[in-house]
Amino acid sequence: MSEMLKIEHLSVSFEGLKALDDVSLNVSDDEIFGLLGPNGAGKTTFFNAITGFTKPTGGSVYFFGKDVTNLNTTEHCKEGMARTFQNIRVFSQMTVLDNVLVGMHKNLNSNFFQIFLKTASQRAEEKRAVEKAYEILEMLEIKDTANEIAGSLPYGTQRKVEIARALASEPRMLLLDEPTAGMNPQETDDLMYLIDEIRKTGPAIVVIEHNIKFMLGLCDHIAVLNFGKLIAFDTPEKVANNPQVIEAYIGAEEE
Ligand SMILES: Nc1ncnc2c1ncn2[C@@H]1O[C@H](COP(=O)(O)OP(=O)(O)O)[C@@H](O)[C@H]1O
Numbered sequence: 001m002s003e004m005l006k007i008e009h010l011s012v013s014f015e016g017l018k019a020l021d022d023v024s025l026n027v028s029d030d031e032i033f034g035l036l037g038p039n040g041a042g043k044t045t046f047f048n049a050i051t052g053f054t055k056p057t058g059g060s061v062y063f064f065g066k067d068v069t070n071l072n073t074t075e076h077c078k079e080g081m082a083r084t085f086q087n088i089r090v091f092s093q094m095t096v097l098d099n100v101l102v103g104m105h106k107n108l109n110s111n112f113f114q115i116f117l118k119t120a121s122q123r124a125e126e127k128r129a130v131e132k133a134y135e136i137l138e139m140l141e142i143k144d145t146a147n148e149i150a151g152s153l154p155y156g157t158q159r160k161v162e163i164a165r166a167l168a169s170e171p172r173m174l175l176l177d178e179p180t181a182g183m184n185p186q187e188t189d190d191l192m193y194l195i196d197e198i199r200k201t202g203p204a205i206v207v208i209e210h211n212i213k214f215m216l217g218l219c220d221h222i223a224v225l226n227f228g229k230l231i232a233f234d235t236p237e238k239v240a241n242n243p244q245v246i247e248a249y250i251g252a253e254e255e
C-alpha cells in the first residue's frame, strides 16, 4: 500500500461561488474511495480539478508523490488517471470494440507512419490490443456487444463501455462519476460487484455516487462534501452515523 492521492487545501471558485472550498484528504492505492454529497456539493468539480479538466484556484494535488496540480488532461492520463463522466461520453457512432481500442492508444508504441506501413510488429501489436480489449469487455460482461454500435446500446451498457474505454489505458486510478445513474436496481447491484472485481485487477477506484447504500457497501473510505466543504472523511460505518452527514442529506431531501 502506498499513498496515491494527496489533496491539500484544494479550492475551485466559479465567479465567486466556492464550488470546492479548502478540501484536504489522502487516498491510498489499495482502496475504493467514495465521494458522497447532495447535488451541487462539488463532487464533479473535485474530479475535474484532480484530472485537469478544471484548473484549481487554490491548493495542490499530488499523485504518487508527484505534483500534478497544473498538468493538463493528456498529462494526467499519462500519469495513470482515467475517468468516466456523469453524462456518458462514448463515441456513439463507433463500435464497442473501437471505443475500447481508442482508449488504449496511449499504450501503443507504433507511430503514425508505421500504422500505414503495417509492419509485422505493428500487426502483432494490433492483435494484442484487440485481445486485450476483448479481455476488458469480458470482465465487464459486455463481450457479446463488441461489434455493435455503442450509441445503439441501452444506457446501462453504454456506461460499461465508457468504463471499458477508461480501463483500456491501464490506469493506476480509475475515477467513476455517478456510474449507476440511470441504471435499474439489478444493473446497479451488478455494477457494484464489477467495480469490486475491477479493483482486484489493479487500479484504485474513486467513485462518486448519490446512492448511499451502494457506497456504504462498496467503499473503504468515504468523503462527504456539502456546499464545497469536506464535512466527513472516514470509514463507511462512521460516515453513516455522522450527524453532520445525516443533516446534509435530510436537509437536501427536504428542499
Ligand atoms: N463550469 C462551471 N461554471 C460555473 N459554476 C459551476 C461550474 N461547474 C459547476 N458549477 C457549480 O459548482 C457547484 C458544484 O457543482 P458540481 O461539482 O457539478 O456538483 P455535484 O457534482 O456535487 O452535483 C454547483 O453550484 C454548480 O452549479
Ligand SMILES: [Mg+2]
Pocket (backbone or CB within 6 Å): 043, 044, 045, 086
Ligand atoms: Mg456531479
